[in-house]
Amino acid sequence: MRPEILFPLFAETRSLPGVGPRIGKAIERLAGPRLVDLLWHLPNGVIDRRFSPQIANAPDKAIVTVAVEIDRHVLPSSRRVPYRVVCHDGTGALDLVFFNARREYLETVLPVGERRVVSGRVERWRDRLQMTHPDHIGRPGELDAFKRVEPVYPLTAGLTAKPLARMVAEAVGRAPELPEWNDSAWMARKSWPGWREAVRLAHAPQDQASLDPYHPARERLAYDELLANQLALALVRRRRRARPGRRIAGDGVLRRRARETLGFALTAAQEAAVAEIAADMAAPECMIRLLQGDVGSGKTVVAFLAMLAAVETGAQAALMAPTEVLARQHFATIEPLARAIDVPMSLLTGRERGGNRGRILAGLAGGATALAIGTHALQQNAVAFADLALAVIDEQHRFGVDQRVALAEKGRAVDMLVMTATPIPRTLTMTAYGDIDVSRLHEKPPGRHPVDTRVLPVDRLSEVIGRLRRAIDGGARIYWVCPVVEESETLDLAAATERHAALETLFGDRVGLLHGRMKGADKDAAMARFADGEIDILVATTVIEVGVDVAEASVVVVEHAERFGLAQLHQLRGRVGRGERASFCLLLYGGPLTETARARLNVMRETDDGFLIAEEDLRLRGSGELLGTRQSGLPEFRLADLALHAGLIEVARDDARLIVERDADLATPRGAALRTLLYLFERDAVVRTARSG
Ligand code: ADP
Numbered sequence: 001m002r003p004e005i006l007f008p009l010f011a012e013t014r015s016l017p018g019v020g021p022r023i024g025k026a027i028e029r030l031a032g033p034r035l036v037d038l039l040w041h042l043p044n045g046v047i048d049r050r051f052s053p054q055i056a057n058a059p060d061k062a063i064v065t066v067a068v069e070i071d072r073h074v075l076p077s078s079r080r081v082p083y084r085v086v087c088h089d090g091t092g093a094l095d096l097v098f099f100n101a102r103r104e105y106l107e108t109v110l111p112v113g114e115r116r117v118v119s120g121r122v123e124r125w126r127d128r129l130q131m132t133h134p135d136h137i138g139r140p141g142e143l144d145a146f147k148r149v150e151p152v153y154p155l156t157a158g159l160t161a162k163p164l165a166r167m168v169a170e171a172v173g174r175a176p177e178l179p180e181w182n183d184s185a186w187m188a189r190k191s192w193p194g195w196r197e198a199v200r201l202a203h204a205p206q207d208q209a210s211l212d213p214y215h216p217a218r219e220r221l222a223y224d225e226l227l228a229n230q231l232a233l234a235l236v237r238r239r240r241r242a243r244p245g246r247r248i249a250g251d252g253v254l255r256r257r258a259r260e261t262l263g264f265a266l267t268a269a270q271e272a273a274v275a276e277i278a279a280d281m282a283a284p285e286c287m288i289r290l291l292q293g294d295v296g297s298g299k300t301v302v303a304f305l306a307m308l309a310a311v312e313t314g315a316q317a318a319l320m321a322p323t324e325v326l327a328r329q330h331f332a333t334i335e336p337l338a339r340a341i342d343v344p345m346s347l348l349t350g351r352e353r354g355g356n357r358g359r360i361l362a363g364l365a366g367g368a369t370a371l372a373i374g375t376h377a378l379q380q381n382a383v384a385f386a387d388l389a390l391a392v393i394d395e396q397h398r399f400g401v402d403q404r405v406a407l408a409e410k411g412r413a414v415d416m417l418v419m420t421a422t423p424i425p426r427t428l429t430m431t432a433y434g435d436i437d438v439s440r441l442h443e444k445p446p447g448r449h450p451v452d453t454r455v456l457p458v459d460r461l462s463e464v465i466g467r468l469r470r471a472i473d474g475g476a477r478i479y480w481v482c483p484v485v486e487e488s489e490t491l492d493l494a495a496a497t498e499r500h501a502a503l504e505t506l507f508g509d510r511v512g513l514l515h516g517r518m519k520g521a522d523k524d525a526a527m528a529r530f531a532d533g534e535i536d537i538l539v540a541t542t543v544i545e546v547g548v549d550v551a552e553a554s555v556v557v558v559e560h561a562e563r564f565g566l567a568q569l570h571q572l573r574g575r576v577g578r579g580e581r582a583s584f585c586l587l588l589y590g591g592p593l594t595e596t597a598r599a600r601l602n603v604m605r606e607t608d609d610g611f612l613i614a615e616e617d618l619r620l621r622g623s624g625e626l627l628g629t630r631q632s633g634l635p636e637f638r639l640a641d642l643a644l645h646a647g648l649i650e651v652a653r654d655d656a657r658l659i660v661e662r663d664a665d666l667a668t669p670r671g672a673a674l675r676t677l678l679y680l681f682e683r684d685a686v687v688r689t690a691r692s693g
């Protein structure tokens with residue numbers, strides 16, 4: 001149960017006075033649905049309103065707060081002319097200027113003959129001083145209240161600065177004093193304020209320097225977030241480690257036969273990974289290992305051999321993929337290999353239904369089926385295994401920690417192998433998985449050609465079309481990728497559909513379309529037509545990003561490449577260059593490029609080393625600038641910046657490790673405070689499940 005002290009922070013934003021459905025929705029989109037989300041919405045600027053000159057001395061473009069007397073209202077003579085309210089102080093005149101003004105409103109807030117205080121930016125216009133749309137208008141007594149340094153918050157459509165600032169201030173005001181969860185020596189060394197004071201200070205920046213990520217208040221909050229993350233992961237890990245494991249050491253017969261049917265020799269990196277995994281499985285503890293490798297580095301084969309190790313002991317193994325397409329593809333790769341050595345195997349996704357599904361479930365529950373491949377359908381309640389010993393989770397950072405655990409729960413002392421094709425940097429690995437053992441596939445299988453990568457503006461489209469024609473004449477198949485993000489999904493989909501139509505007029509009916517809103521069966525059909533060569537060009541949104549494998553595809557065109565993150569571009573490029581054919585990747589960008597976008601595209605042109613690209617990705621990551629960081633499934637941090645606070649992540653990891661060693665039940669006073677921390681950052685699932693299970 002969430003500690004009572006946190007209740008006020010988890011109240012809905014919509015419950016605040018003055019928040020109607022419209023503003024409530026906008027706030028939810030921007031920050032989140034609850035007050036605590038507003039606390040995490042930190043200012044990204046300051047406005048200094050302390051300057052209060054006489055009107056005659058007010059410099060052009062300055063932000064000023066001044067007391068004035070209102071002389072008269074000048075109504076606009078036409079719709080294009082603004083409404084003016086003429087005022088003065090003892091030294092000169094000031095015009096307050098309003099566009100699209102409502103007369104009754106202005107007459108109420110700025111009555112003629114009365115004194116008012118206004119704050120905003122002034123401009124000299126001809127010989128007059130004017131202030132367009134004052135930020136604040138108040139009574140004379142409010143002068144001192146207006147003269148302060150005001151935080152500026154990131155905004156969203158449908159939400160203006162004032163109501164947002166008011167809501168955030170309200171949330172900050174309701175923040176309770178919380179018990180200190182940080183180590184006191186560490187606190188003293190960093191000279192950090194307590195939690196509540198840190199929240200207050202972070203929302204009351206006094207100057208530009210207080211916005212710095214290393215400012216004590218901000219740094220403390222970032223550390224809290226990282227500690228919650230690391231502690232939750234450490235608790236999960238500890239819980240798994242504390243369980244009795246089992247030794248899975250088969251006789252090697254199936255693995256030997258499988259290697260014979262492969263038709264190629266494993267790379268040195270694959271051999272090393274296979275050996276590390278086999279050693280973990282043979283050890284008495286539960287394995288939790290991450291298999292990291294670029295697209296095409298051969299992870300599937302490594303996973304298959306690990307699964308066979310389990311089957312050799314009479315147990316079962318399961319592989320869970322994040323999407324239907326991927327699950328089917330893994331099945332298509334592995335099933336022939338399994339069949340060749342007589343290992344029974346089945347596929348389970350949301351689409352296996354009725355009698356077929358019943359037969360699959362019976363095979364798994366009875367033990368007749370040794371290997372299962374599927375989507376999250378695998379961890380539904382109805383699914384039981386006779387003896388699951390190994391869970392392989394592909395691209396698991398798309399699954400929550402809970403889902404990972406749910407599959408492992410279907411067996412006794414299940415070993416876990418997590419595969420990811422996103423070669424994420426060390427710091428990110430830590431935030432996604434905590435302290436996990438890692439095997440990395442650094443090299444690619446022999447015979448791969450590097451992908452020729454070009455970056456060009458979209459207005460050179462006719463050149464691109466020419467290249468594509470030549471490629472198609474030579475038998476190439478082409479991915480054409482369009483970005484789709486949640487925030488502008490409808491527009492993006494329309495753009496993709498439009499591109500599909502445009503390419504159809506150029507290339508006839510050998511152009512297909514694949515996007516996330518299509519039905520599963522239609523997606524498969526589009527994919528299958530592309531794989532079979534019935535179509536030459538597949539216009540796709542990022543659903544093809546993860547692991548899809550069509551060996552004949554040798555060209556990938558990415559439209560609006562500037563909107564993609566480096567890791568995603570790298571993944572997309574990895575879709576080609578798998579076969580014999582020379583491959584190329586065309587990164588098309590629209591409009592002028594930001595410096596970061598240009599840097600990202602340059603990295604793509606210069607290297608295809610996934611690990612290097614991942615480090616650059618993190619370094620270049622502008623806050624919120626990237627497309628699809630949300631979709632990436634990596635944990636999102638509101639306060640910590642993974643590039644800037646990398647050092648803190650390591651401290652948090654060590655801190656969490658010590659806490660779990662000394663006080664795994666969080667029973668000490670510091671432990672109780674840490675429990676509050678976990679609830680505050682909603683990493684409490686581990687606490688709850690740890691107690692019940
Ligand atoms: P990943 O899952 O890491 O993207 P896969 O395991 O799907 O990569 O391997 C990509 C392709 O390379 C597959 O067709 C696979 O059969 C092949 N492959 C894997 N390992 C080797 C190897 N050592 N030598 C040659 N081909 C390999």
Ligand code: MG
Nearest residue numbers: 296299300547
């Ligand atoms: Mg694969």
